Amino acid sequence: MSIDTRNVHGVTILDIQGRITIGEESALIRNTIRGLVKSGQKNLLMNLADVRTVDSTGIGELVSSYSHVADQGGALKLLHLTKRTRELLAITKLLTVFDTFEDESQAVASFA
Amino acid sequence: MSIDTRNVHGVTILDIQGRITIGEESALIRNTIRGLVKSGQKNLLMNLADVRTVDSTGIGELVSSYSHVADQGGALKLLHLTKRTRELLAITKLLTVFDTFEDESQAVASFA
Amino acid sequence: MSDSEQRETDRQELPGKPAGKEFQKEFEMSFGSNIEFLDLVQEISESITRMAGFDDEASHWICLSVRESVANAIQHGNQQDEGKKVGVRFRIDRRRLLITVSDQGCGFDESSLPDPLDSGNLLKPSGRGVFFVHTFMDDVTYHNLPQGGFEVTMEKRLKHTT
């Protein structure tokens, strides 16, 4: 699993590749998000286009990250959910919690 | 596993891809060789460059094929052994039985 | 035969005894409670679901359910004590895939689990694994084993049967 970060108009986009599952993968997400928030980057957009698998620990990590960023006065939003990731967020009612986007520029604009 | 056959100066070269192991793979080799011999193609050169795995059944199939072709007045030779296939033929003393080549044109010329 | 009678028969089966005729293929494994085995279990689950005839989509959710159950067996059941074993058994027949995941722990009472869909629980970081298993599998039971330990049995029926 790898996370690349880039900055677009003040929004930090995290391009995530691989899977978000129990173990190292979840820990990497947690640490990356916490690091960004600490350094003042609080407008976060996770691009999940290349995430093949998410398990319940991964969903939990997304939720924790969401809460942590919100607590620090920022926002964490999701971009390009795969069909499977969308399904997991739908059945857990988390689509009602997360802002999700299919278009990157619309997503970036939503932080303004 | 797949076998492509081509004809070079009267020699039928079998380009084998995949592995030569117990089950369908060995059966495919057997049937292909027997079919070629039946149709009169008895100068056979097996190109093993793309064979990743050979097991004892696979070695047995090479030996059976060798004997069958020889019995019918033809010859079966081997081209481009991988390091691993060569090792198996070495420890089973079959390098003393098979003619093996590293160069295709030399191999083809040897049938003349 | 009811499901619970079937389970009883399974349990009484001695190791090494032939499998019941109704199962065409059977594969089981057991390993020390180390999370490092999860990926291997996942690979195996993928091969077995393919063998059973499920398509990629169905296979994905079955394997996720196995993954969740094995993670729970390792973490909650066996408390990551590597000396304690997790067992996984797959049984394939023409109509379905039956999977059991067992551990050497004390189990839990499903009725006492908080509902992850309650609005008060939506932002909790955990508590969705058992829910996933129920969502994606056709028939799920959690039960303590008479000889000690705990087991989840889950079934997925092949679509082409009615």
Added chain:
Amino acid sequence: MSDSEQRETDRQELPGKPAGKEFQKEFEMSFGSNIEFLDLVQEISESITRMAGFDDEASHWICLSVRESVANAIQHGNQQDEGKKVGVRFRIDRRRLLITVSDQGCGFDESSLPDPLDSGNLLKPSGRGVFFVHTFMDDVTYHNLPQGGFEVTMEKRLKHTT
């Protein structure tokens, strides 16, 4: 502890009892005698040898040895009777990988096997599996089990130990 004493200890271990402390990781499986499982066993062997710390080259020959032993267990030991089980156990410790493959057959007497390297046997289509196992593994024993059945135990030492 000699090898045979160690084996005796292994056998007496009850299912579900913690593994001996000396093994850091343990994985075992069992399946009906269908040649269809061979590729799955091979994949699993590859994952386990990697976990144990062997490089690609060593892993290839270890997995070939497992493959030969499992093919023999299915074909010769259990005569492809799907109701009969084949068992495979991997035990990893710091110094070595110990693998056992068991079946429910009557076994064979190794000393009666023809030598595949005898000039009269070179062109035989079979009889090289056991020879491969001996060639590629460090320590190999074939033995009947007291409770019935047959087992091959093979060990591969990690190179960095002396």
